[in-house]
Amino acid sequence: MKVTKFGRLAAGALALAMVTTSCASERSGDDGVSAGGGQSSGGGRYFGTLPSPCGPGDAKGATDQGVTDTTITIGFGDDRGFASAPGLSKEMGDAVKAMIDWCNEQGGINGRKIKGNQYDAAYTNSVKVIQQSCKQDFMLVGQGFAMDEAAEQHRVACKLPTVAGFTVGPNATMGPMKYEAVPYPVDLMNVGGLRIAEKLFPEAKEKADILLSTSPAVTMGTNKVSAAMKKLGYKQLNCGVRLNDAGESSYMPHAEKIKKCGAELLWSSDSPDPGQFSLLESIERVGAKPKYLFEATWYSSLVAQWNKAGTGDNIHIAMIFQPLENADKVPAVKQYMDLVNAQKGKVALLGMQATSSFLLWAQAAKNCGSNLTRQCVINELSKVHEWTGGGLHAPTDPGANKPSSCALMVKLTGTKYEQVYPKTIGEYECSDDIVLETDPKTWGTKLNEDRVATTFLTDDVIKPQS
The missing domain is CATH 3.40.50.2300 (Response regulator)
Incomplete structure (x- = not known):
């Protein structure tokens, strides 16, 4: 895998420098030209690069x-x-x-x-x-x-x-x-979080699990993640923790189940809310200390303020955006x-x-x-x-509705998020194997040969012309 840098532009750089494992490259992206990244350069205005x-x-x-x-x-x-x-x-x-x-x-x-x-x-x-x-x-x-x-x-x-x-x-x-x-298309999935987790805590790959939910939307997401874990060789413990989307009277039984199961890495596709916070607090009370690998919705001021006591210090979040802290x-x-x-x-x-x-x-x-x-x-x-x-x-591919093949990881400590992988601010982990094809059974719609949903498609929609 490679690390690609986007925080700065080399003067005059218009081409992508392809590099080998663990090297940094300067890249402008097709949406940028040589400029320095400020508000203006050479008499013209810029947004970043x-x-x-x-x-x-x-x-x-x-x-x-x-x-x-x-x-x-x-x-x-x-x-x-x-x-x-x-x-x-x-x-x-x-x-x-x-x-x-x-x-x-x-x-x-x-x-x-x-x-x-x-x-x-x-x-x-x-x-x-x-x-x-x-x-x-x-x-x-x-x-x-x-x-x-x-x-x-x-x-x-x-x-x-x-x-x-x-x-x-x-x-x-x-x-x-x-x-x-x-883009986050239904047929392709960025699994950068799982790829980076393999490097940060490889031992946890043998004892991983997914927090389930009664929510159909969350279930659709967890089904995709579960399939991706299998492709990447993660061993899921199937602890059977399924949270009621409307909330639970007590989260302690779920926490005890997680501890007994021995999960060392927990994935959640759910969004942060009081119920999720109660689960993490209960897990801490029973003495379990899994690593958490959560969706980007957990990168928020709401979560940071909740974590004043440090209960969520094991939360890791994969993103393709540069954190605000950068x-x-x-x-x-x-x-x-x-x-x-x-x-x-x-x-x-x-x-x-x-x-x-x-x-x-x-x-x-x-x-x-x-x-x-x-x-x-x-x-x-x-x-x-x-x-x-x-x-x-x-970098993403909007024209073809394809996701980025890059990611970075941030970790929550107290009320602050910090980029922990790659170590250098402004860099991403990039590789073709970060994007996986998903099972058509999980798509929720049928696609034509152009990867366009056919449910509401008509003959007179506006299509790209060469």
Whole structure:
């Protein structure tokens, strides 16, 4: 495996330097050119290593829905109004709003200012939101709606393209006219966390297990992880700990079962909540000390504040994003934080994800010039096969809807996260064997030869043209 560095750019570097085991390389990514990574260099603006797609120009024409001589109207948003979890994914809308202002301050895209329609799907209203967007927006950009699956048939029917911040449902994830800066397709899986765990604590590979759940969504995730563990030679103990998604009256019986089973490495695809915290506290009380390998949702201020007593000091999290803690070494992360903080918005991992998707869309829109149509933007997006959001994350392949083949690991100690692998800040572990094919039984949808979900597919969707 190799380590690849993205925190800095070598002057003039446009090509990827391929290296052998455990060597560091300088890489710009196709979305960056030689610049130094600051706000400006050589008279031009940058986002991290990415030359700004925004600026003045003389683009003209009402070329498509939401486009005029002077404006481009896009939709964006999150689920912040969900009563059961107020502020859900608020960081995504905050990020896109900040990026619209950043872009417009430079002159918009080719001189057209961006107008943003901000939506709150509030978890249960995704269909209504998509129906509104269908009537007025050029495209959806950087949004994240937890119940996107329910609205997908409406998005496809009205031929509304999207460069999503994230997608959840299998048909939304693999849908037509959909691109993401950070794809998580149903048929391919980044197993960087498991690969890095093999190096950090190889002995635990012989005594690993997965925390199960009554949640169908979590179960879908754990089924994929279980299959990946088998492929990688992890020995699962099958301790049988299945947590009620609605909570348990006591987590001590589960903790005792984990201790008796002898699990030394525990994976969870669940998100942090009071029940999960109670389980970890119970495991500590019974005297068990497994290593925890958790999803990126555990990289949050909520978890950090809960861990003041150190109960979660064994939590390890694999990510493809640069941690916020690396901002002083990674210009794009600092720039994201500065822009959102200036508007008193919420800074969090999903905000960086939305930011990267906005930049991906903006670059494609810029390349279309005056001929700003949905068809042209989709054509441009389909050509992008290496993308880092200016250094926010490891390279992905948005054009082919393929995940990154890189990862890094952070560890929680007290209330602070720290990158523990690779040791050097700004580096990732990268290898082709970090991406595995998944079992079609776990996809949740049928794909055609182009790896597009067929459930809502029609003959007249907008397809990339060469």
